[in-house]
Amino acid sequence: MRILPAPRLALSAVALFLALSATAQEPKKPSADDIIQKYLTASGGQAALEGMKTVVMKGTLEIKAQNVKADMLVYRANGGKSYSVVDIPGMGKQEEGANGGVLWEKTALGPRLKSGVEKFLLTCAGDSLNEYSRLLTGKDSCYDRIEVAGQEPINGKPAWKLVLTPKMGKPEEQYFDFESGLLVQEKIVLPSPLGELPITFVVSKYQTISGLATPMEVITKLGPVEMQLSFREVTYNSAIPDQIFALPPDIQALVDAEKKR
Amino acid sequence: MLKSSRFFLLGSLLCLPALAAPPQALASFDYVWQTIADKHYNPAELEKLPNGESWQQVRARLRPQVEAAQTTDQVRAVLREMLRTLGKSHYAIAGPEFQPTGNRREGGPATPGFVVEIVESKVLVTHVKPGSEAERAGLRLGWELVDVEGINVAKTITPQMRPIDRHRILKDQISGFHGEQLPFSFATPQGPRKILLQLPAPDGSTGFGYIQGVSVDREARLLGTRQDVAYFRLGMFLDAVRVLPEFEKFVLANASARGFVLDLRGNPGGIAIMANALSGWFLKDSGIKLGTMYQRQMTLEFVVIPRLQPFLGPLAILIDGASASTSEILAGGLQHLGRARLFGAPTAGAALPSLIEQLPNGDFFQYAVANYISASGQSLEGQGVKPDVAAPHTRAALLRGEDRALAAALDWIYAHPSGPPARP
Numbered sequence: 276m277r278i279l280p281a282p283r284l285a286l287s288a289v290a291l292f293l294a295l296s297a298t299a300q301e302p303k304k305p306s307a308d309d310i311i312q313k314y315l316t317a318s319g320g321q322a323a324l325e326g327m328k329t330v331v332m333k334g335t336l337e338i339k340a341q342n343v344k345a346d347m348l349v350y351r352a353n354g355g356k357s358y359s360v361v362d363i364p365g366m367g368k369q370e371e372g373a374n375g376g377v378l379w380e381k382t383a384l385g386p387r388l389k390s391g392v393e394k395f396l397l398t399c400a401g402d403s404l405n406e407y408s409r410l411l412t413g414k415d416s417c418y419d420r421i422e423v424a425g426q427e428p429i430n431g432k433p434a435w436k437l438v439l440t441p442k443m444g445k446p447e448e449q450y451f452d453f454e455s456g457l458l459v460q461e462k463i464v465l466p467s468p469l470g471e472l473p474i475t476f477v478v479s480k481y482q483t484i485s486g487l488a489t490p491m492e493v494i495t496k497l498g499p500v501e502m503q504l505s506f507r508e509v510t511y512n513s514a515i516p517d518q519i520f521a522l523p524p525d526i527q528a529l530v531d532a533e534k535k536r
Numbered sequence: 537m538l539k540s541s542r543f544f545l546l547g548s549l550l551c552l553p554a555l556a557a558p559p560q561a562l563a564s565f566d567y568v569w570q571t572i573a574d575k576h577y578n579p580a581e582l583e584k585l586p587n588g589e590s591w592q593q594v595r596a597r598l599r600p601q602v603e604a605a606q607t608t609d610q611v612r613a614v615l616r617e618m619l620r621t622l623g624k625s626h627y628a629i630a631g632p633e634f635q636p637t638g639n640r641r642e643g644g645p646a647t648p649g650f651v652v653e654i655v656e657s658k659v660l661v662t663h664v665k666p667g668s669e670a671e672r673a674g675l676r677l678g679w680e681l682v683d684v685e686g687i688n689v690a691k692t693i694t695p696q697m698r699p700i701d702r703h704r705i706l707k708d709q710i711s712g713f714h715g716e717q718l719p720f721s722f723a724t725p726q727g728p729r730k731i732l733l734q735l736p737a738p739d740g741s742t743g744f745g746y747i748q749g750v751s752v753d754r755e756a757r758l759l760g761t762r763q764d765v766a767y768f769r770l771g772m773f774l775d776a777v778r779v780l781p782e783f784e785k786f787v788l789a790n791a792s793a794r795g796f797v798l799d800l801r802g803n804p805g806g807i808a809i810m811a812n813a814l815s816g817w818f819l820k821d822s823g824i825k826l827g828t829m830y831q832r833q834m835t836l837e838f839v840v841i842p843r844l845q846p847f848l849g850p851l852a853i854l855i856d857g858a859s860a861s862t863s864e865i866l867a868g869g870l871q872h873l874g875r876a877r878l879f880g881a882p883t884a885g886a887a888l889p890s891l892i893e894q895l896p897n898g899d900f901f902q903y904a905v906a907n908y909i910s911a912s913g914q915s916l917e918g919q920g921v922k923p924d925v926a927a928p929h930t931r932a933a934l935l936r937g938e939d940r941a942l943a944a945a946l947d948w949i950y951a952h953p954s955g956p957p958a959r960p
Contacts, residue, residue, distance in 0.1 A: 338745075340891070340893045341745040341746065341893065342745045343744070343745050364742055364744070365742040365743055365744035365745075365774065365775060365776060365777055365807075366744065366776045366777055367776060367777035383776055383780060383807075383809050383813050384809060384812050384813055384816065384839075384841045385816045385843055386841075468839045468841065469836045469837050469838075469839060470834070471834070472836075473833060473834055497834075498832075498833045498905070499575045499831065499832070499833070499905040500891070525844075529844065532844060
């Protein structure tokens with residue numbers, strides 16, 4: 276699952292590390308494959324990853340600076356099915372989902388179908404069960420190219436930086452902790468109706484759940500706004516009723532209208 | 537009185553009672569200064585402010601004043617002075633923003649069901665909400681509001697004030713707390729009249745973030761000679777969780793209406809994205825935007841996602857000098873697109889998207905994070921939106937029971953029975 280931004284409070288720690296790192300000995304630069312393989316192993320290993328069929332995540336979305344806190348619920352299942360809802364006080368439910376190749380959202384702006392580069396990138400990132408292996412550049416990969424672009428401190432700890440060039444859209448950056456091998460930061464440029472959104476995700480508080488290293492906190496930075504996603508409960512391989520993923524009536528109406536065009 | 541539950545929207549702020557001492561004053565000063573240094577949408581403007589100083593120089597000049605401040609009010613005064621150097625709207629610090637010109641009420645979240653504005657130098661009733669206690673008490677358009685709780689209303693404002701500031705202060709004079717009883721004195725054509733009104737109970741409106749405790753006033757009804765024009769008045773862009781579904785239901789229920797009137801007079805703004813959401817009910821093509829929001833880190837297009845069953849008949853939007861921010865984004869965008877015709881008076885020209893945060897000293901701090909440029913390429917900040925048909929209130933019209941902007945809008949709708957209007 277995509278994870279989000281560097282909190283402002285961590286910047287001083289990052290600056291401190293930058294000062295210290297001038298005297299530190301840089302470890303030997305690994306290949307992109309080395310970094311990815313270490314990440315896959317750290318995430319739980321191939322068998323555990325292949326055993327994932329569904330995931331349910333419950334938590335909160337919080338914009339602390341603006342006093343906004345919302346409940347969040349995420350369902351995902353193999354086969355590119357997902358449904359998530361964030362219920363923001365004063366705004367209402369902001370929903371999005373994917374099923375049968377239809378990616379949709381219902382927000383304050385109204386219902387809409389996703390398409391083009393946005394759909395491609397979200398399809399790549401949206402299937403949590405494939406996420407752990409999608410970094411590989413096989414013929415089914417989302418990426419044409421993955422390169423090691425050096426190291427950077429993330430929250431005061433050194434991390435390898437990978438630049439991933441997707442088959443559609445702009446290059447992404449992913450940062451993997453030297454020591455643990457886990458993903459700790461990601462930067463993407465997400466196309467949307469509002470334009471291209473540069474988003475940074477800072478991932479932390481990993482817990483091992485059902486043998487899988489699972490981030491329980493993601494901080495997202497989008498322009499001047501920071502959001503904290505905190506998951507209090509993550510469950511793998513529970514049964515999710517199919518109706519959870521059913522297209523809402525107004526989304527189905529958009530699908531039907533599109534077919535008529 | 538629960539002063540801490542007071543609120544203002546974009547262009548104004550939460551108001552806390554003054555404290556005896558200024559705890560965390562320097563931390564608050566530094567937070568405000570640094571936030572603007574980090575997040576101002578155009579850092580180049582900070583190099584040379586309208587008063588000729590740089591942002592660094594402002595800090596050097598004012599920080600010692602905060603260090604010397606003895607009271608919270610003094611701290612606020614310095615913070616406001618710092619923000620004034622920016623010369624823009626949507627920079628504010630909680631607390632009384634204007635020095636009283638005499639006795640002045642502080643108002644509250646509950647409104648009495650009527651609106652007053654300055655018309656021909658008098659404070660006149662310009663709107664009475666149907667079904668309100670004010671209407672039941674016999675309140676009429678054009679009556680002059682003389683005092684509330686014995687406080688002379690006319691003396692609470694000055695001619696030099698901007699219309700949006702006058703509107704807010706006048707709103708404070710007639711508003712209060714839910715369930716509170718307020719005595720109003722009017723001068724009417726039939727002589728003096730006193731009315732005691734009980735302010736309504738909370739209507740269940742939900743705020744957003746730090747903006748809480750507000751009743752979002754709105755009306756949805758049919759107007760016109762044949763009751764075939766849909767009219768929706770929105771007091772502010774909040775309570776999206778209820779307003780947006782209500783609006784959807786109203787539009788769909790009146791799909792065959794002769795026209796649609798959206799009344800944004802006195803609406804100070806609120807959640808910006810609600811402008812796009814409402815606009816989606818009046819446009820049929822994809823890829824249309826109301827304008828562009830320029831932030832330091834990115835550019836956001838204010839796109840409209842059209843609904844499957846939009847209302848495509850004549851659309852009139854009513855505006856005035858107290859229509860600000862999100863109201864201007866919506867009205868100006870649809871005007872430029874040729875989708876709406878605007879009636880009333882020029883808007884406030886206060887349209888910078890902003891955020892509200894709490895300072896270390898407990899005060900609230902509003903700051904702009906973007907510049908907003910309309911689809912026509914015009915900055916709304918300081919410019920505002922001009923009506924296609926200027927129709928300000930007159931006392932004579934009000935006393936006849938006539939709302940001139942609304943009347944002009946209805947005349948236009950009946951003269952243009954089908955299709956979106958051509959841009960004049």
